[in-house]
Amino acid sequence: MLVDLDGTRRAVDARSSVEALHDVTHAEVLARYLRRMADQAGTVRLSPIWLAPLRDRVVLPEVLDPGAGWDGAEWRPSERWVEPAIGVVDDPAHRRQSPLRIDLPRGGNLAIYGAPGAGKTTTLLTLALALACDHTPADVNLHLVDFGGQALGALSALPHVGGVVLANEEEKLVRLVRHLSAELARRKAMFGEAGVATLPAYRTATQHHVPSLVVLIDNLPALVHTYPDLEDDVAQIVQQGARWEFTWSSPQRRRRWCGCGSPTASAKRSRCVSPTARTTARC
Numbered sequence: 001m002l003v004d005l006d007g008t009r010r011a012v013d014a015r016s017s018v019e020a021l022h023d024v025t026h027a028e029v030l031a032r033y034l035r036r037m038a039d040q041a042g043t044v045r046l047s048p049i050w051l052a053p054l055r056d057r058v059v060l061p062e063v064l065d066p067g068a069g070w071d072g073a074e075w076r077p078s079e080r081w082v083e084p085a086i087g088v089v090d091d092p093a094h095r096r097q098s099p100l101r102i103d104l105p106r107g108g109n110l111a112i113y114g115a116p117g118a119g120k121t122t123t124l125l126t127l128a129l130a131l132a133c134d135h136t137p138a139d140v141n142l143h144l145v146d147f148g149g150q151a152l153g154a155l156s157a158l159p160h161v162g163g164v165v166l167a168n169e170e171e172k173l174v175r176l177v178r179h180l181s182a183e184l185a186r187r188k189a190m191f192g193e194a195g196v197a198t199l200p201a202y203r204t205a206t207q208h209h210v211p212s213l214v215v216l217i218d219n220l221p222a223l224v225h226t227y228p229d230l231e232d233d234v235a236q237i238v239q240q241g242a243r244w245e246f247t248w249s250s251p252q253r254r255r256r257w258c259g260c261g262s263p264t265a266s267a268k269r270s271r272c273v274s275p276t277a278r279t280t281a282r283c
């Protein structure tokens with residue numbers, strides 16, 4: 001004889017009931033009973049304590065700010081300045097899943113570490129696309145240097161891209177480094193004259209829309225290995241440029257170039273975006 005929690009008595013087969021009792025715990029029986037009662041009473045289920053796990057693949061439009069940036073026809077103004085969203089962060093302690101944003105002006109430079117195939121080039125592509133979606137070409141200029149698998153060339157049609165320099169294009173690379181050095185000196189003078197320290201402050205003070213320059217280098221070690229004569233010039237621009245809003249993002253190993261650490265710690269529970277056909281179509 002079994003007595004249900006509502007007091008109903010039922011005759012049961014002794015052998016099968018012994019097996020059944022071995023298979024289920026008291027807690028499970030109680031939970032099932034309560035669920036049945038709640039279903040009958042039409043009780044609305046509480047939302048779970050944890051949010052659903054992050055999906056394996058997240059596409060860029062899901063993390064971009066829906067109220068700002070490129071809407072398919074024009075760029076709407078954004079409150080954020082050069083803070084591309086490149087993934088999703090899962091923060092279970094606060095029951096929050098939010099875009100993984102990289103504050104480039106604040107960080108100065110971004111180094112992306114990882115084994116071959118870890119997704120470094122994909123991160124650069126995502127970062128460039130997110131910036132292009134967020135800002136007009138008048139606000140953000142991108143310079144791409146590709147010493148990797150030439151994947152950055154896919155971005156050359158973006159109106160933000162000043163040029164893509166490949167590993168065998170020494171003259172173009174030298175011209176780019178010269179251009180950036182000259183621009184660095186020009187900005188130092190301009191900011192000094194206006195008495196400001198940052199690009200947003202300069203833009204506000206003078207109403208002169210000087211763009212943020214973002215330089216993306218795929219495989220910096222290969223660049224300095226192939227062109228050792230350029231190492232000092234590039235290192236100087238990287239070190240001094242952040243203040244004048246030249247931001248460098250590069251998969252690299254050398255600490256000489258900037259003081260940032262591996263992004264892995266903060267990205268432990270995050271999912272980076274993979275640029276897809278949908279992404280490029282929106283941009």
Ligand SMILES: Nc1ncnc2c1ncn2[C@@H]1O[C@H](COP(=O)(O)OP(=O)(O)O)[C@@H](O)[C@H]1O
Nearest residue numbers: 114115116117118119120121122123272273274
């Ligand atoms: N966030 C991501 N989501 C899905 N696939 C990715 C992601 N990042 C990289 N991949 C895939 O992993 C492979 C290696 O990526 P890649 O960026 O070339 O790595 P690395 O530059 O570190 O060698 C590519 O096929 C790429 O499409």
Ligand SMILES: [Mg+2]
Nearest residue numbers: 120121148149
């Ligand atoms: Mg790569």
